[in-house]
Amino acid sequence: MYLSKEEKNHIIQELIVELHAKPDGSGKNLIVPTCPYCGREGGKFGIYIGVETERKKPFMAHCFKCGHSTLTLEQLLTDIGRTDLIIADTFDLDGDKNLNAFSFLDDDDKEIDDSLCIVDMPDGYKRTYFNKYLKQRGFIEEDYDCFPVGTTRHMNFKYDDYVIFPIIDAGDIVGYISRHIWSKQEIDEYNRRAKHNGKFQIMRYKNSTENDFVKLLYNYDMVIEDITDTVIIVEGIFDVIALTRKLNLYHNHLIAVVATFGKKISDVQIYKLQAKGVKTIVIGYDGDAVDAIKKTGEQLNEYFDVYVADIEDPTQDFDSLDFWDIYDTFAFGLKTLTEYKLNKIQL
Structure with a gap:
């Protein structure tokens, strides 16, 4: 069924009012707070309103909780009791009952499970506002205020010589990262000797295990719903x-920085950003992460406006760059995903 731009916009506005929906950050989906089929809340029901593609048609809908999908506008409008909005008969030419509203479901009718449990910090943990190791890494007063960190003060031998960062989601501690204060080279050298002497090895990181890290984003609470744009x-x-x-973003609610815990992003992490109305994503992975940036960019490009902060030196990251290098990266090295791919073609 062909819809004019005016007709499509009219139906979208009616759906927003009828279902209390709102567009996601990409403007390609309507997020409905309560599924009209299973009644579950949490914004797990989505309606695709983007342009038609080979895999998706406007007004396809899917619930990530109960798994119910509709493939046509007529079916959706009938189910929600708004047949008055049906303009003409529609027919699903493909008849593919496995299609979903959001492409990151691929062909699997699976649920996006973003549930998290609250995690206890290690015994003896106490927040700190000064640490010699962190001072060496450039920490200033604002860092301690904005990014909680602590130690076990030698009250828990398992975490001696570690700094521990809680991971917070909606105000709850849902995980933690603990990092040994020795350098990687020092740890590798110690472990080499310890292996021959039968001593315990030192782990560079000791992290929580209760929640899968593919469900977590560090600094997620700094992404303010419907305010943070980028x-x-x-x-x-x-x-x-x-x-x-280095960019003085402590109190800038329009821009936030989050970590995905590696050179990857999961469906759950994409959903969490989408649910807060984020419109633009800038990928700031290390300079050597070319293939990972391309893959992650493709995953994100369907839901957000995607740019890459191209760090020219493959041995560098934002932790090692100074202010002017970072300024140059964002002022002159910011590329669209297409520009980045073309720039990285191996001749």
Whole structure:
């Protein structure tokens, strides 16, 4: 069924009012707070309102909780009792009952499970506002205020010589990252000797295990729903803190920096950003992460306006760059995903 631009916009506005829906950050989907089929809340029901593609048609809908999908506008309007909005008969030419509203579901009718449990910090943990190791890494007063960190004060031998960062989501602690204060080279050298002497190995990181890290984003609470327009995604905690400090983003609610804990992003992490109305994503992975940036960019490009902060030096990250290098990266190295791919073609 062909709809004019005016007809499509009219139906979208009616759906927004009828279902109390709102567009996501990309403007390609309507997020409905309560599924009209299973009645579950949490914004898990989505209606695609973007342009037609090979895989998706406007007004396809899907619930990530109960798995119910509708493939046509007529079916959706009939189910919600708004047949008055049906303009003409519609027919699903493909008849594919496995299609979903959001492409990151692929062909699997699976649920996006973003549920989290509250995690206890290690025994003896206490927040700190000064640490010699963190001072060496450039920490200033604002960093301690904005990014809680602590130690076990030698009250828990398992975490001696570690700094511990809680991961907070909606005000709750849902995980933590603990990082040994020795450098990687020092740890590798110690472990080499310890292996021959039968001693315990030192782990560079000791992290929580209760929640899968693919469900977590560090600094997620700094993404303010329907206010934060742009999110810079980086690999790790220290990249988040360094970039926030060097660009003075502590109190800038329009731009936030989050970490995905590595050179990847999951469906749940995409959903969490989408649910808060984020419109633009800047990928700020390390300079050597070319293939990962391309893959992550493709995942994000369907839901957000995507740019890449192209760090020219493959050995550098935002934690190691100074202010002027970071300024140059964002002033002159910011590329669209297409520009980045073309720039990285191996001749």
